[in-house]
Amino acid sequence: MTTEDVYKKLAVSFQNVFDDDSIVLTPELSASDVDEWDSLAHVRLMLTVEKEFGVKFSAPEIGRLKNVGDLAALIQGKVN
Amino acid sequence: MGTASFQFLGFAAIVIAVFNISRHVRWRQMVLLIANVIFLYFLSNQPMLWVPLAGFLAFGFVSLRLIQNRSGKAAYLLMLVAGIAAFVWLKKYTFVPSPLIMHWRYITVGLSYIFFRVLHLMIDAENNGLEEPVSLLSYLNYTLNFTTFLSGPIQRYQDFARYQLAPMPLELDITDAGKAVERIVIGFFKVNVISLLLSMQQTRALNTLHSAGSLESRLWHGAIIIAIYPLYLYCNFSGYIDMVIGIARFLRIELPENFNRPFAAGNFMAFWSRWHITLSEWLKNYVYNPLLMASMRRYPSRALEPFLSAFAIFVTFFLVGVWHGQTSEFLFFGVLQGSGVAAVQIYQSMVTKKIGKKGYKALTSNAVYRPVCRGLTFAWFAFTLLWFWSNWTQIGDLIHTVGPLVLAGSLFAIFAGATLALEAWERMRALVMAVEIGGDPLALSRYTRTVWNTAAAVIAIAVTLLMNAPAPELVYKAF
Numbered sequence: 092m093t094t095e096d097v098y099k100k101l102a103v104s105f106q107n108v109f110d111d112d113s114i115v116l117t118p119e120l121s122a123s124d125v126d127e128w129d130s131l132a133h134v135r136l137m138l139t140v141e142k143e144f145g146v147k148f149s150a151p152e153i154g155r156l157k158n159v160g161d162l163a164a165l166i167q168g169k170v171n
Numbered sequence: 172m173g174t175a176s177f178q179f180l181g182f183a184a185i186v187i188a189v190f191n192i193s194r195h196v197r198w199r200q201m202v203l204l205i206a207n208v209i210f211l212y213f214l215s216n217q218p219m220l221w222v223p224l225a226g227f228l229a230f231g232f233v234s235l236r237l238i239q240n241r242s243g244k245a246a247y248l249l250m251l252v253a254g255i256a257a258f259v260w261l262k263k264y265t266f267v268p269s270p271l272i273m274h275w276r277y278i279t280v281g282l283s284y285i286f287f288r289v290l291h292l293m294i295d296a297e298n299n300g301l302e303e304p305v306s307l308l309s310y311l312n313y314t315l316n317f318t319t320f321l322s323g324p325i326q327r328y329q330d331f332a333r334y335q336l337a338p339m340p341l342e343l344d345i346t347d348a349g350k351a352v353e354r355i356v357i358g359f360f361k362v363n364v365i366s367l368l369l370s371m372q373q374t375r376a377l378n379t380l381h382s383a384g385s386l387e388s389r390l391w392h393g394a395i396i397i398a399i400y401p402l403y404l405y406c407n408f409s410g411y412i413d414m415v416i417g418i419a420r421f422l423r424i425e426l427p428e429n430f431n432r433p434f435a436a437g438n439f440m441a442f443w444s445r446w447h448i449t450l451s452e453w454l455k456n457y458v459y460n461p462l463l464m465a466s467m468r469r470y471p472s473r474a475l476e477p478f479l480s481a482f483a484i485f486v487t488f489f490l491v492g493v494w495h496g497q498t499s500e501f502l503f504f505g506v507l508q509g510s511g512v513a514a515v516q517i518y519q520s521m522v523t524k525k526i527g528k529k530g531y532k533a534l535t536s537n538a539v540y541r542p543v544c545r546g547l548t549f550a551w552f553a554f555t556l557l558w559f560w561s562n563w564t565q566i567g568d569l570i571h572t573v574g575p576l577v578l579a580g581s582l583f584a585i586f587a588g589a590t591l592a593l594e595a596w597e598r599m600r601a602l603v604m605a606v607e608i609g610g611d612p613l614a615l616s617r618y619t620r621t622v623w624n625t626a627a628a629v630i631a632i633a634v635t636l637l638m639n640a641p642a643p644e645l646v647y648k649a650f
Contacts, residue, residue: 126528126532127528130455130459130460130463130480131463131476131477131480131516133460134460134463134464134467134480135467135476137460137464138464138467138468149298149299149300150294150298150456150457150460150461151294151295151298151300151456152298152300153456153460154452154455154456154457154460155300155329
């Protein structure tokens, strides 16, 4: 799966979780940039992404994520 | 040595000087290890007292190695449970049956923070979070690092190793050194001047509590006793953290921040993301997230999510309280922390449901709502801290002496006072920051900071010498 494919699929997950079509995914985008991205939304996002990509995240993996770039890299590492 | 004292600073200065003689990794590791051992020796020079702690460390290292060698899921879970049980046993939690407890004297200083580090290593090792096997030297330096031994912050091993094991040490130019000195000076000032004065003020109020006759006097005493402690704790704890962040920078390690203006938080949930940040982060990563993910997988319903989150939050912050101490007071402290954060979570989702996300956002920036929430957050935290710094007898004595209704009045006075004072502080801060020079706030220019730091250093030294008393104890050293 290419980086582009990952971002395309991720964008759908973000729109579903935050109910906001205007979110533009960039590697630098982080929780501090999206108002609704609190700890509950973060877990909801992780579960949605898990389902979308058919992967599973561990607690340390989630804890290490700092931005969308990290998340995309983690997904790519798992699906490829 | 276990305080923010001149002795501690002198010791740190010698370690820094020796540490920076060579850039070689092995040299840096060995100097830090020797410094850690000397630091422990200064805390207690009786090796026997350290035996249980050493045993816990040995258990942690053996477990880590087994996990890294893929011992299997069942063995991992067993070692994790054994680690938690060993911690509870060594800390002599009240629910541990007396015959099981070791009744001889031993030292548990630093154990709580070591516990978090060891557990983090074990969990990350199981989940492929550690790229390299952890050597004994790195393990000991990570768990016993003298800068973080007494009060944290809880640094991730990966971040610690990135600095400690780098072939070339982290750059330290004149600006970095200046900023590190600044942190040390500010920290020393916070602990040895502000927290000392606040503590004296609270002690005076406690000592004169019984002679307070009039209603106003009792109201005042109640408010002072309860309101001063959070400020004292903040200066004591964050001051020491400032000092160790500065010292560690000279040892080419960047420690994580532990505080971010906590009293500016607009609610109790936001407060805990600004107070003891590394503890909150640890618990979020290893308790809240896994617990919430597991429960949301089991009960997949959007309507239930806020309640599941509130439950996970309650458990997480209850553990914060339990971690702080072994008595029923700390248990209750945990219940109050958990209830406070969970209530905010439920309130937020209910209000958002009613007025929408945009409406809620507008509400939180309302000029009246925001300061009121800030005041309420401070008052709640101050109230919960009653179970942190006193015991049931002292709380009963306070209620009896001041009177339940007057005490409720004191709490209301704290809420009203905090609302006004914190808003005034925020506005004043904004005004000061608005005065710029060359595009940057004048207050943050190096000239202003030099003046302020020099004044802080002179005042701190003068107060310390004039008082001629030992440096104030570190509150978090006890945990």
